[in-house]
Amino acid sequence: MALEITDASFEEVVLKSDKPVVVDFWAAWCGPCRMVGPIIEELSTEYDGKAVVGKVDVDANQQFAAKFGIRNIPTVLVFKDGEIVNRQVGVSPKKVYADAIDAVL
Template sequence: MALEITDETFEDVVLKSDKPVVVDFWAAWCGPCRMVGPIIEEVSTEYEGKAVVGKVDVDAHQQYAAKYGVRNIPTVLVFKNGEIINRQVGVSPKKVYTDAIDAAL
């Protein structure tokens, strides 16, 4: 299950992680976000122990969405060592996300 990441936990969960981190910026009212959600959950299960997979609700937690220039949702960012190494905006096939994680491992 994907972690719920908040403005308060973002630094510890994402920026200080020793594993690659996938962050799905989404909102409950966003139709395309509801399409990406199940893919992110699958990826979370498949990469358990190898990568951290989480979600940020941009309506409730805007600090890091603003910091990383998230203007459209869904936006999925992949971090390694606290730096963005991949950015996907909109709905993408699962392979796009898994390829990004594999490249970070």
């Protein structure tokens, strides 16, 4: 199950993580987000223990969405050592996200 990340937990969970972190910025009303959601859930299971996989609801948590310039959703960011190393905007195949995680493992 993908971790629910909030503005309050973002710094601890994402920026201070010793593992790569995948963050899906999404919203409940967003159709394409519903297509990416199951992929994110699969990745959270497949990379359990190797990477942190989480989701940020941009309607409820706008601070970090604004900080990282999230203008379109879904946007999936991959962080390593607190820095963005990959950005996917829109819906991509699962392999694109998996390759981005594998590149930083």
